[in-house]
Amino acid sequence: MFFEICDNEVDIVIAALKPDITTFLEGWRPIFSRFHLIIIKDPDLEADLEIPTGFDHQLYTKSDMEKIIGSSPINFSGHSCRYFGYLISTKKYIISIDDDCLPVKDVRGNLINAIEQHMTNLKTPATPFYFNTLYDPFQKGSDFVRGYPFSLRCGVECVISSGLWLNFADYDAPTQAVKPHERNSRYVDAVITVPLRAMMPVSGINFGFRREVVGPALLPALHLKTTGKQRWEALEDIWSGLCAKVVCDHLKFGVKTGLPYVWRNASGNAWESLKRDWEGVKLVEEIVPFFQSVKLPKTMIIAEDCVLQIATLVRERLGPVDQVFMLAADAMEEWVKLWKTFESERN
Amino acid sequence: MFFEICDNEVDIVIAALKPDITTFLEGWRPIFSRFHLIIIKDPDLEADLEIPTGFDHQLYTKSDMEKIIGSSPINFSGHSCRYFGYLISTKKYIISIDDDCLPVKDVRGNLINAIEQHMTNLKTPATPFYFNTLYDPFQKGSDFVRGYPFSLRCGVECVISSGLWLNFADYDAPTQAVKPHERNSRYVDAVITVPLRAMMPVSGINFGFRREVVGPALLPALHLKTTGKQRWEALEDIWSGLCAKVVCDHLKFGVKTGLPYVWRNASGNAWESLKRDWEGVKLVEEIVPFFQSVKLPKTMIIAEDCVLQIATLVRERLGPVDQVFMLAADAMEEWVKLWKTFESERN
Numbered sequence: 001m002f003f004e005i006c007d008n009e010v011d012i013v014i015a016a017l018k019p020d021i022t023t024f025l026e027g028w029r030p031i032f033s034r035f036h037l038i039i040i041k042d043p044d045l046e047a048d049l050e051i052p053t054g055f056d057h058q059l060y061t062k063s064d065m066e067k068i069i070g071s072s073p074i075n076f077s078g079h080s081c082r083y084f085g086y087l088i089s090t091k092k093y094i095i096s097i098d099d100d101c102l103p104v105k106d107v108r109g110n111l112i113n114a115i116e117q118h119m120t121n122l123k124t125p126a127t128p129f130y131f132n133t134l135y136d137p138f139q140k141g142s143d144f145v146r147g148y149p150f151s152l153r154c155g156v157e158c159v160i161s162s163g164l165w166l167n168f169a170d171y172d173a174p175t176q177a178v179k180p181h182e183r184n185s186r187y188v189d190a191v192i193t194v195p196l197r198a199m200m201p202v203s204g205i206n207f208g209f210r211r212e213v214v215g216p217a218l219l220p221a222l223h224l225k226t227t228g229k230q231r232w233e234a235l236e237d238i239w240s241g242l243c244a245k246v247v248c249d250h251l252k253f254g255v256k257t258g259l260p261y262v263w264r265n266a267s268g269n270a271w272e273s274l275k276r277d278w279e280g281v282k283l284v285e286e287i288v289p290f291f292q293s294v295k296l297p298k299t300m301i302i303a304e305d306c307v308l309q310i311a312t313l314v315r316e317r318l319g320p321v322d323q324v325f326m327l328a329a330d331a332m333e334e335w336v337k338l339w340k341t342f343e344s345e346r347n
Numbered sequence: 348m349f350f351e352i353c354d355n356e357v358d359i360v361i362a363a364l365k366p367d368i369t370t371f372l373e374g375w376r377p378i379f380s381r382f383h384l385i386i387i388k389d390p391d392l393e394a395d396l397e398i399p400t401g402f403d404h405q406l407y408t409k410s411d412m413e414k415i416i417g418s419s420p421i422n423f424s425g426h427s428c429r430y431f432g433y434l435i436s437t438k439k440y441i442i443s444i445d446d447d448c449l450p451v452k453d454v455r456g457n458l459i460n461a462i463e464q465h466m467t468n469l470k471t472p473a474t475p476f477y478f479n480t481l482y483d484p485f486q487k488g489s490d491f492v493r494g495y496p497f498s499l500r501c502g503v504e505c506v507i508s509s510g511l512w513l514n515f516a517d518y519d520a521p522t523q524a525v526k527p528h529e530r531n532s533r534y535v536d537a538v539i540t541v542p543l544r545a546m547m548p549v550s551g552i553n554f555g556f557r558r559e560v561v562g563p564a565l566l567p568a569l570h571l572k573t574t575g576k577q578r579w580e581a582l583e584d585i586w587s588g589l590c591a592k593v594v595c596d597h598l599k600f601g602v603k604t605g606l607p608y609v610w611r612n613a614s615g616n617a618w619e620s621l622k623r624d625w626e627g628v629k630l631v632e633e634i635v636p637f638f639q640s641v642k643l644p645k646t647m648i649i650a651e652d653c654v655l656q657i658a659t660l661v662r663e664r665l666g667p668v669d670q671v672f673m674l675a676a677d678a679m680e681e682w683v684k685l686w687k688t689f690e691s692e693r694n
Binding site: 130131141142144145147148149162170173175179182184185187189190192195196198200201202203238257281284288 | 478480481488491494497499511516517519520529531533534536537541542544545546547548549550584604631632
């Protein structure tokens with residue numbers, strides 16, 4: 001299925017965690033050049049960013065953040081800087097690609113267009129209410145398996161497209177430490193709607209979404225004091241994805257995972273991460289059952305209200321477990337406040 | 348991951364719907380020859396079956412059915428004849444492959460061993476309680492994505508492995524009629540645990556399961572009067588799969604779908620099927636919400652009891668919609684009775 005993508009309906013948000021993003025941008029040039037880029041420099045990064053010419057882009061740094069959001073307690077450091085881009089975008093869709101990813105090539109050596117695939121995922125319906133064994137029925141060459149009720153075939157709007165990585169797989173530090181040489185070479189040619197009520201950890205590293213609809217639920221809320229700059233230490237991505245999935249399930253929107261792949265380079269030292277107190281592993285055990293148990297009132301029909309309600313539940317149910325959850329609840333409320341301010345300025 | 352398969356723990360059940368299964372068996376010879384085959388001849392088929400020599404097999408025909416189960420009202424005609432094989436097997440696992448399927452070849456022309464893949468699916472745990480975006484973590488080269496709770500990584504026993512088809516896709520008659528020339532050429536290199544509470548239609552055509560555990564829930568119950576011999580007309584497969592999924596969810600067993608693929612040849616005329624009253628399409632609209640709503644009491648801890656309870660609910664909730672559901676409920680009870688008789692004879 002081919003969808004015309006209007007250049008002005010998409011912002012590509014790039015979290016720049018290192019000063020030289022030339023290799024990254026040159027690698028993506030054929031795909032990115034027609035779109036507007038929002039580049040967010042990690043506020044902890046001191047050196048200037050090197051950005052090659054020829055890209056329609058806006059760069060935001062720590063001082064812009066201070067100017068724009070003042071004294072907000074929200075933490076945009078490290079991987080979380082992408083959320084600042086989500087906040088200031090005015091487009092219908094956002095695609096987020098991190099600066100250590102490159103496009104994947106097909107067997108003929110042609111670049112696979114990850115943006116196009118994210119847009120196909122987002123512009124075709126999702127089918128969360130019944131599992132299609134033939135994968136996403138709206139991808140080219142697929143359809144609904146026999147036994148799929150016709151009444152469910154219109155599906156619902158897909159608002160999240162979570163892509164995967166080749167080469168460096170999305171493991172946590174313990175798994176990475178156990179399998180230091182394992183590389184992901186399995187290209188699974190599929191897109192799947194994650195079923196209703198099935199929770200999963202998404203990754204913001206290769207990720208597309210419908211901004212106004214689900215943006216309020218994609219938020220930097222859960223930060224550990226011991227968090228470093230490694231991908232696997234960033235719990236806020238997991239928290240944010242679970243929050244968004246609960247909201248999508250409640251509002252009857254769809255979430256897809258699978259294609260597109262990006263090529264991710266190995267980075268970080270898993271052993272170094274393990275030397276720190278690996279608090280995250282324990283917290284995930286609390287976080288997942290919590291999000292699985294969240295039920296939202298039917299009266300809540302926008303993501304902003306759902307997030308505020310989830311924040312209340314976090315304080316109630318997870319607060320007693322660890323202080324970090326109280327701070328997460330505060331950050332969720334703060335995020336919704338910021339989001340609403342930006343929305344009202346746009347209108 | 349490699350698992351040693353004991354030849355004597357697997358029965359391959361073959362539903363023979365046409366007299367000449369030579370091409371089929373020769374195609375599978377390198378894979379099937381070490382296993383015991385249970386060949387069930389469609390009771391409506393009059394001509395003798397041609398079975399090449401060199402296979403350790405038992406053949407069952409209409410007269411065997413009459414001898415063994417007497418005057419049971421269960422309908423074993425057409426695709427349903429495979430269920431007779433399920434009943435008389437004494438092995439731990441059953442793999443069912445229909446006579447119009449051939450093994451798929453890899454890029455080097457080597458046969459892909461579908462039996463081995465089914466057994467890998469069944470002998471490694473399933474993970475129905477949380478979605479792993481990296482697909483089945485127990486397949487070679489995969490693992491759990493970061494953010495997957497360690498407490499859920501042991502998974503649960505997988506008791507169903509539902510495979511897919513290349514070439515002829517598993518469409519219903521209307522879809523097949525609309526896309527007569529579409530062929531499935533997308534080899535999706537993945538196995539997925541279908542999440543808890545997500546319902547899906549399975550296909551018994553390339554299918555493996557743990558016999559004693561889930562066999563009682565795989566049953567020929569829903570037959571339409573207008574049903575012909577075409578695959579897409581056979582509702583009992585859909586009914587049976589939904590029944591088994593509800594039972595697996597309740598008993599905390601897992602269901603996987605995806606690999607292995609088999610090559611299925613095109614067959615049947617979708618237009619001819621559409622000329623008959625295509626009652627099935629309407630019934631699926633009733634069947635799916637029914638199975639989605641089924642809740643079983645915690646006291647039920649074996650599949651036999653779950654099926655009897657579902658039969659009661661079918662009579663109550665679907666009975667008033669169509670008489671065919673009353674007959675399905677009767678057949679479910681009859682099946683459990685037969686199953687218990689066979690089980691007690693085995694012990």
